[in-house]
Amino acid sequence: SIKSPKIEVAQTLQSMISDVDVKKIVNVWAKKHTYDGILFPTIEEYKCAQLEESKLRELASATAEAKYRAILDSGSVVEEKQKRSLLNMLRGEACKEHDSRKAETRVLKFRLTCARNGQHRFTSEDAAAYVGGKLQDLYFWVVDLSHPDLEFVLFIRNEAVSYGISLTKSSKHRRNIKYFGPMTLRATICAGMLRLAAPQLGDIVVDPMCGGGSIPIEATCTHPGIYCLCGDRSPAAVERTHNNIAQQEHIGSRLDTFTWTVTSLPLKDQSVDVFITDLPFGKRSGSVANNRVLYENILIEMARVVRSKTGRAVLLTADRRSMALALKITATTWRLERKLNVNVGGLEARVYLLHRKGTSVAPPSHPHKKKT
Numbered sequence: 240s241i242k243s244p245k246i247e248v249a250q251t252l253q254s255m256i257s258d259v260d261v262k263k264i265v266n267v268w269a270k271k272h273t274y275d276g277i278l279f280p281t282i283e284e285y286k287c288a289q290l291e292e293s294k295l296r297e298l299a300s301a302t303a304e305a306k307y308r309a310i311l312d313s314g315s316v317v318e319e320k321q322k323r324s325l326l327n328m329l330r331g332e333a334c335k336e337h338d339s340r341k342a343e344t345r346v347l348k349f350r351l352t353c354a355r356n357g358q359h360r361f362t363s364e365d366a367a368a369y370v371g372g373k374l375q376d377l378y379f380w381v382v383d384l385s386h387p388d389l390e391f392v393l394f395i396r397n398e399a400v401s402y403g404i405s406l407t408k409s410s411k412h413r414r415n416i417k418y419f420g421p422m423t424l425r426a427t428i429c430a431g432m433l434r435l436a437a438p439q440l441g442d443i444v445v446d447p448m449c450g451g452g453s454i455p456i457e458a459t460c461t462h463p464g465i466y467c468l469c470g471d472r473s474p475a476a477v478e479r480t481h482n483n484i485a486q487q488e489h490i491g492s493r494l495d496t497f498t499w500t501v502t503s504l505p506l507k508d509q510s511v512d513v514f515i516t517d518l519p520f521g522k523r524s525g526s527v528a529n530n531r532v533l534y535e536n537i538l539i540e541m542a543r544v545v546r547s548k549t550g551r552a553v554l555l556t557a558d559r560r561s562m563a564l565a566l567k568i569t570a571t572t573w574r575l576e577r578k579l580n581v582n583v584g585g586l587e588a589r590v591y592l593l594h595r596k597g598t599s600v601a602p603p604s605h606p607h608k609k610k611t
Contacts, residue, residue, distance in 0.1 A: 248361050252393075252400065253373040259402060261378070265347075268389060268404055276345035276388070285379035288346035292381050296330075298337050303329035331386045348383035349374070350390055356582050357397035366393055370402075396582065415460060418482045420451045420475075424517050428555070428581060429457040432515055435577070435592050436553040440464035442512035445544075447501040447537075452480030454515050456487060459494045468506075470497035502536040506544045514541050514552040520586065521558045530558050534565035535603055538593075542572040542600045550595035555581070557588040566591075571598050 262279065269278055277284060306329050351371035353363040370393050375382060380389075390405040414426050438444050438458065442465045446454045449469035459467050471477050477498050484490055499505055501516075518534065521527035534556075541552055552573070556562055566575055577592040 245361055245365065248359075248366070249369040252366060252369045255400060256370050256373055256402060257377070261374070264404060265389065268406075271406070274347070274388060275342040276347055277343070278347055280346045280379045282379055284344075284346060285381070287344070288381050291340060291344075292348075292383070295334060295337060299330050299333035302333035302337070306333075327385055334386060347380050348386070348388045349380045350382060350384045350387040351393060352390065353393040353395065354582075355395040356585065356587065357395070359395070363395075366395060396580075415456045415487065416451060416453055416483050417486050418451060418479045420479055422517070423451045424453040424555075424583075426453060426457050428583065429454045430461065431581070432553045432555060432590060433458055433461065435579070435590065436513050436515050436551060438462050438465045438513050442466075443468065443510065444513045444515060445469065445504075445506075445511050446516045447499070447504060447514065447541075448516045448518065449480055449496070450476050450517065452483045452496070454517065455480075455494055456483055456490070458515070459490045460487065463489075463493075465493070467494040468497065468511075469494070470499040470504075472498065472500050474498055502533070502540050504540055504544055508543055509546045509550075511545045512550060514545060514550075514554075516552075516554060518554055518556040518558070518562075520556055520588070521561070527558055527561060530556075530561035531564060534558075534561045535568050538565050538569045538573060539600060539603050542569065542595060545595050547595060548597045551576075552591075552593040552595075554591045554593065555583070555588055556591075557583065557586045559589055562589070562591060566593075569601075572596055572600055 265278055268274070277288075280288065303326055307326055310325075349371075351367050351374065353367040353370075355363040355366065371382070371391070374380065374391065392403045392405060394401045394403065416423060416426065432454065436444075444455070444458050444462075444465050444467045446452075446458075446467070446469040449455055449471050452469060455467040455469040458465060469480060471480070477496055480496050484494060484496070497505070518537070519530065521530045538552075545552065554562070566573060572595065573593045574596055575591065576594050577590075579590045579592075581588050581590055
């Protein structure tokens with residue numbers, strides 16, 4: 240018989256998770272989080288846990304609904320988009336309040352989520368159901384989509400598939416930022432770019448297009464031995480950066496902000512060790528036509544300011560054609576070391592690691608014209 244594409248995908252994903260040493264992963268997770276419940280229950284233990292879970296959810300839902308009505312009756316205004324999150328929070332609190340199960344009878348609760356990018360004949364929900372169902376068949380865990388003990392994550396990017404588990408209860412991508420702009424970069428991506436740049440003790444690190452300050456704040460928080468400069472041409476962006484810096488207690492005087500233009504930085508020649516920045520993609524910010532000239536001018540200005548031979552730059556953009564053209568024009572001053580693909584809000588972007596050559600800086604073929 241001819242299998243449908245969805246059946247083939249389901250069998251492929253399920254066979255891949257079957258080949259993973261899941262027990263070893265879960266045991267490491269349990270030790271890290273000091274989980275004392277039943278990690279690998281029998282079918283009888285699963286059935287009992289499922290029955291108890293159903294009763295607990297009914298009780299928690301009733302308690303949450305009562306608390307929610309009390310909040311509304313008190314005169315508090317709850318926006319429509321906040322109602323669901325408020326109810327989920329109240330249900331979670333009620334579950335903890337009414338959960339009197341002992342460790343020896345508490346079965347591990349899990350969920351599986353899918354992060355997918357690319358064109359496929361199935362949805363993220365389909366993939367999560369295929370693999371999550373297989374895990375439940377293998378290990379008899381209780382499914383809890385709202386408040387799981389353990390979360391598996393399935394990553395699908397085009398034809399590549401990988402699995403992982405969440406090590407924290409909440410995402411850390413907003414850990415340093417309170418004031419967000421239209422294109423605020425996730426702290427997790429900033430951390431990856433910093434790891435690629437590998438700043439050393441005493442280095443001067445510059446983000447010339449800082450937006451809300453995600454990169455320099457992450458750099459200063461995670462690398463106490465460096466000094467950061469950042470700036471933007473937008474006074475509103477610089478103000479957001481100031482506000483986000485004010486939320487950090489340990490930055491001190493190791494980060495300064497400026498209002499400047501990226502193609503004309505008020506910095507001395509060969510005074511910077513590392514440039515790290517998020518370039519305009521040409522979608523929500525700027526345009527692809529402008530990027531063809533802008534990227535070249537940015538690379539030439541960075542080459543002037545960064546230290547010869549030891550200087551480096553880590554740049555993020557989704558406009559690969561403009562970057563390829565700029566790198567070709569500036570090939571005498573920059574050497575491309577690595578290219579890494581990264582998903583930025585659903586866009587296939589790329590991170591470039593560049594090293595400065597020891598040659599002199601050539602003038603731009605398209606001089607930057609300031610708008611009046």
